[in-house]
Amino acid sequence: MATRTMDREVGKASSQAEQDPMERMSRAMLRARVLEDKLASLYRAGRIVGGVYLGRGQEGLSAAGGVALRKGDVLAPLIRDMAGRLGFGEPLVDAVRAYLGSKLGPMKGRDGNIHRGDLSRGILPMISHLGAMVSATAGVLLAKRMKKEKGFVGLTSAGDGATSTGSFHEGLNVAAVEKLPLVVVVADNGYAYSTPNDRQFACTDLLDRAKGYGVEGHGVDGTDPEACWEVVGRAVQRAREGAGPQLVVGRLLRLCGHGEHDDGLYIDKKMKSSDRGRDCMEVLRDQMKSRGLGKDWDRWEKEAQEEVEGAVKKVAEEPLPDPFEEDWRATAMVGAAEAVQKG
Amino acid sequence: MATRTMDREVGKASSQAEQDPMERMSRAMLRARVLEDKLASLYRAGRIVGGVYLGRGQEGLSAAGGVALRKGDVLAPLIRDMAGRLGFGEPLVDAVRAYLGSKLGPMKGRDGNIHRGDLSRGILPMISHLGAMVSATAGVLLAKRMKKEKGFVGLTSAGDGATSTGSFHEGLNVAAVEKLPLVVVVADNGYAYSTPNDRQFACTDLLDRAKGYGVEGHGVDGTDPEACWEVVGRAVQRAREGAGPQLVVGRLLRLCGHGEHDDGLYIDKKMKSSDRGRDCMEVLRDQMKSRGLGKDWDRWEKEAQEEVEGAVKKVAEEPLPDPFEEDWRATAMVGAAEAVQKG
Amino acid sequence: MSVTYLDAIRAAQEKALEDDPSVFIYGQDVGKFGGAFKATKNLAEKFPGRVIDSPISEDAMVGLAVGAAMEGMRPVVEMQFADFSTVGLNQMLNHAATTYWRTGRPCPMVLRLPSGGTPGSGPFHSQSMEAIYAHYPGLVVMTPATVEDAYSMLLEAIAMPDPVVFCEHKLLYYHLKAKSLPAEAVPAFKAHVARPGRDVTCVAYSAMVHEALAAADELAGEGYETEVVDLRTVKPLDTDTILASVARTGRLLAVGESWPWGGVSAEVVSRVASEGFELLDAPPRRLNAKDTPIPYHPNLWSAHRPTAVRIAEALREVLRY
Amino acid sequence: MSVTYLDAIRAAQEKALEDDPSVFIYGQDVGKFGGAFKATKNLAEKFPGRVIDSPISEDAMVGLAVGAAMEGMRPVVEMQFADFSTVGLNQMLNHAATTYWRTGRPCPMVLRLPSGGTPGSGPFHSQSMEAIYAHYPGLVVMTPATVEDAYSMLLEAIAMPDPVVFCEHKLLYYHLKAKSLPAEAVPAFKAHVARPGRDVTCVAYSAMVHEALAAADELAGEGYETEVVDLRTVKPLDTDTILASVARTGRLLAVGESWPWGGVSAEVVSRVASEGFELLDAPPRRLNAKDTPIPYHPNLWSAHRPTAVRIAEALREVLRY
Ligand SMILES: Cc1ncc(C[n+]2csc(CCOP(=O)(O)OP(=O)(O)O)c2C)c(N)n1
Ligand SMILES: Cc1ncc(C[n+]2csc(CCOP(=O)(O)OP(=O)(O)O)c2C)c(N)n1
Ligand SMILES: [Mg+2]
Ligand SMILES: [Mg+2]
Secondary structure, eight states, X not given: OTTOOHHHHHOSSOTHHHHOHHHHHHHHHHHHHHHHHXXXXXXXXXXXXXXXXXXXXXXXXXXXXXXXXXXXXXXEOOTTOHHHHHHHTOOHHHHHHHHHTOTTSTTBTTBOGGGOOBGGGTBOOOOSSTTHHHHHHHHHHHHHHHTTOOSOOEEEEEETGGGGSHHHHHHHHHHHXXXXXXXXXXXXXXXXXXXXXXXXXXXXXXXXXXXXXXXXXXXXXXXXXXXXXXXXXXXXXXXXXTOOOEEEEEEOOOSSOSSTTOOOTTXXXXXXXXXXXXXHHHHXXXXXXXXXXXXXXXXXXXXXXXXXXXXXXXXXXXXXOOTTTOOOOSOSHHHHHHHHHHO | OTTOOHHHHHOSSOXXXXXXXXXXXXXXXXXXXXXXXXXXXXXXXTOOSSOOOOOTTOHHHHHHHXXXXXXXXEEEOOTTOHHHHHHHTOOHHHHHHHHHTOTTSTTBTTBOGGGOOBGGGTBOOOOSSTTHHHHHHHHHHHHHHHTTOOSOOEEEEEETGGGGSHHXXXXXXXXXXXXXXXXXXXXXXXXXXXXXXXXXXXXSOGGGHHHXXXXXXXXXXXXXXXXXXXXXXXXXXXXXXXXXXXXXXXXXXXXXXXXXXXXXXXXXXXXXXXXXXXXXXXXXXXXXXXXTXXXXXXXXXXXXXXXXXXXXXXXXXXXXXXXXXXXXXXXXXXXXXXXXXHO | OXXXXXXXXXXXXXHHHHHOTXXXXXXXXXXXXXXXXXXTTTHHHHSTTSEEEOOSOHHHHHHHHHHHHHTTOEEEEEOSSGGGGGGGHHIIXXXXXXXXXXXXXXXXXXXXXXXXXXXXXXTTSOOOOHHHHHHSTTOEEEOOXXXXXXXXXXXXXXXXXXXXXXXXXXXXXXXXXXXXXXXXXXXXXXXXXXXXXXXXXXXXXXXXHHHHHHHHHHHHHTTOOEEEEEOSEEETTOHHHHHHHHHHHXXXXXXXXXXXXXXXXXXXXXXXXXXXXXXXXXXXXXXXXXXXXXXXXXXXXXXXXXXXXXXXXXXXXXXXX | OOEEHHHHHHHHHHHHHXXXXXXXXXXXXXXXXXXXXXXXXXXXXXXXXXXXXXXXXXXXXXXXXXXXHHTTOEEEEEOSSGGGGGGGHHIIIIIIHHHHHHHSOOOXXXXXXXXXXXXXXXXXXXXXXXXXXXXXXXXXXXXXXXXXXXXXXXXXXXXXXXXXXXXXXXXXXXXXXXXXXXXXXOOTTOXXXXXXXXXXXXXXOTTHHHHHHHHHHHHHHTTOOEEEEEOSEEETTOHHHHHHHHHHHSOEEEEOSSOSSSHHHHHHHHHHHHHSGGGOSSXXXXXXXXXXXXOSSHXXXXXXXXXXXXXXXXXXXXXXX
């Protein structure tokens, strides 16, 4: 973790970025939105390797987690966490590399896109099986505690659908038993792929589960980035203070299909036009404008566009993975084994 | 299910048995206790095939479930449910056959003891993997509903430890989504094998989980058979009325080791001597005595002893499984396949 | 008019729902949405209450099907991807598969697994899990390679008294086409000689049958006649048909898309070596994917899986002996 | 003084805890209670905070170990029985096993599986799951047969940079004894010729090594010298040692306690048939358990698993050719 240089990555900008979390939120969200818009158009142009799953409409909730974490913390992002990743310090170019299949990407073309991670930066590479990252993140935290590190937090996210997995349940329960500083942010966007909440669970609010796990619960309007920052920030703070696992449930909608192959037409129109269907980017832009930061916002947006275009251009010239250069080894032990057998 | 003859099995006795659930509770509990005491002594004498796991101290909670069910219902018992099985109508001799390895037992020596079941009677044969029976029971209920049966209930039990399994979580959640008439009785005996509650979950009371699943919750003192009857009976009634899944949590202790190989010395002495450590058999005996049924109690006990001794004697002379007579087929399709290939 | 492999799977489910009131479908997004791959498109509308959306709970999905099957229904469970069936595996291996042996009562259910690699789908959306399921007793494991088999075998699977794991290949879903649905079927549990030949036997299944056929074409140009045996069902395995082919050719290559340790190719080679030792004029060989997770990037992926080119190379080696 | 197989497992864990502060033990009842089989007896007292009781959450147990291993620890996870690892399988196959390939960073952890049949333990407390784990890339699968190997291989497993599935045989726990713990070990990943012989090779692993040795004794009385090869590790498989033995004997029987479809015996036979075809003077054979769940009743169980008697019969058939 020692090599992570979050600050350099997040804001090349003023040291003000260090002080104002809403600026960091804004920049992370803008960079995520601009990048994902670009990825969507590259997808339509057939230039993306693999599927494209976007966080559109969920940037506020996601970014809040990334921004609330600091060096030495650990983030286990899920499929809609571009903003959280960028907020935590994942280099934007790594994301582009993953999607364009560059060999220089964090997984070298072996795994891609949403699965990218970088253990040296404290970003866990998700596996697809929903719920699985909860216990893995708990394991990282347990290890840190055993190594006598102090003041660290781990954060992972989940959708409303992922809460139905046994893995989610076991993971959160184990974390609670061990009183680990784990924050689980549930983005309740009303649907798991096409499946609405009422086919996913029967409780009124997923927050009702917190008590049953013996963890602290926090609800938030996921379309309101300032509220997200406040609530997720508080949850991270509580975890850092030693209050054990925190369950945050943000209500929002995803403003896109499940993936870019999906038109999302099944999403209830009434819900879409309700407050839950607000675009958090617009909400934040207005919030920032009302704080007199409208010009900064525009500049950040422009910077994000330049950064994204630059990254895409750069990555487009990078080499692709080459099967003949691959060493096709799934284990690290071959070398060791040879040593033993020769010795 | 049509072949199940619960009434004949449960009470050879008066038609009063039909009316007074506490008599049925008493008889089921007494028969279970007497039988399990016998099994324990047979185990020590080396006459049991496989392990012996007893329900000592949990008979009240278990019996309540069995007695509350009726023909057409389904019971998925767990390892401490001898009383519930007998209360529901499992022939006592089948239990003995399983433990002594008789070929005439319900699983013919292929599987044994606590795993026995009889689908024709609505008793599911448990698999060992904790939590797995919850969704399976839900599946039986879903099937019954699809077949347009009416007024049926399914009941399964779990220990405090089993609530930590992903399978339990997924199963209860699915049942809640489908609003199935499923009663899950959690026997919180403070320990899972040697593991105390505080290493198993972090909530104050497992009942706190009901709300998170969107199901009705019922707490009960598991050492008080009348209370168990009342509460479990009500839960079964609620499920039967269409109120969806019911979670019952009974607090009690197991008054034995995890299995008969285990001395259970890890159980907290204070807990043992507290009200939670009461023997529900004694509680019920006093309850029945105070209702003027002391003599009946003694008679039932004697009848149980005779029944158990008779069954053990009878089964001891039954044939054991013979590998040469086994057809060693794990699937039913061989016949069908041959027909096709010849045809 | 033409019918794709996926159409066939949809049509088989439709017919089963029509013919047998005990059939129902359960899976994530299978209802109104019609499933991630549209294998259940329009079925929810046509059969109200019988095509049911499940939560993301693979263990409970299979467990629920086991219970329903015990109670006389014939559930068809769709996994969104085969790879996710690992989290429902226990209910299949230890519950569904043991029910008949333990109780003498059948557990008729089908687990549909969208299987196999496609470009860009990576380590968790590309797996072929037939070997895992086939190792445990109590399950039938089908791996149809053709549109006709996708249809008739799925109908067979649903009608069968046992739990069936039905491995569909995603790469065939849209591209593989037939003129129409079949009126007749190859007998159950029989392998099929997809292409006759006298020089070498290539045993394959699922998508690999097509790679093998392409390889056979290539070798035909070089004067070798490859007999391609499509296993169709990998458990039970139709050893007779394989041995009969090897008896003709004297040479064997077994191809599998899954990983090299164990699996169908090992089972085939070891049966032939044991039971058909004298039929062999050359060492039997296997070809599988490489022993790493399935790569996401197509450059790596196409080098990871057996392809017509690699199969042709392996066949040449077998012939060269 | 003597040391049992179980003592060796306990001692190896004790030594690992002593030597390496990054080692910790996680599992149900492993703490003060010392584990269901007492494989961690007294370790919690001796290493406070490093021998941790887990909830009944196999998926989370393995998942937690994966995370801890990524963070530089070396967790040893005890499953109460191998059979229950099906519910933690996904984290092992798809998380632990893919980490090195996907990230280039090691995931050093050990999953201890009390495996194999014992009388009366039935379908869910008797399984041998090595084939399931070995099929997926990214895992090392060890199956020690001796007290010495139980000790030295567990130490190796814990020190290894990769996730290791360590299959211990419950039947050996109490009965198998050695004079003392070993000072030296057979090299990692090497099979071991447990008994030399020139007439036939019997490849076995775990408890089956002892059945094979007993069968070899029986055949010795009939004038046949059986070479017994103890695989020790089934993935990676030491093909060289097997081939060298078959080169001497010309005949092969591969024995496995698990089920007959796939598994170690298929892998061994098919490798020898492919790579050592010319060494074989007779068809290579396999012997496994029957293809049903593992029966509870000892009468059935002893007919279900390979025993010395059945191995001897199979060896005679190989020799008779
Ligand atoms: C165990 C498992 N089952 C199924 C899937 C396939 N799948 C991927 S995303 C998804 C929907 C997730 O819904 P939710 O958790 O609500 O997250 P959202 O997509 O709404 O952000 C499904 C079913 C999976 N990844 N893992
Ligand atoms: C998935 C799974 N893991 C582990 C076990 C081994 N096991 C059998 S009973 C038991 C303890 C169960 O505790 P609890 O659920 O509280 O029930 P109790 O024994 O107290 O009645 C354990 C760990 C199992 N059967 N299934
Ligand atoms: Mg969602
Ligand atoms: Mg308990």
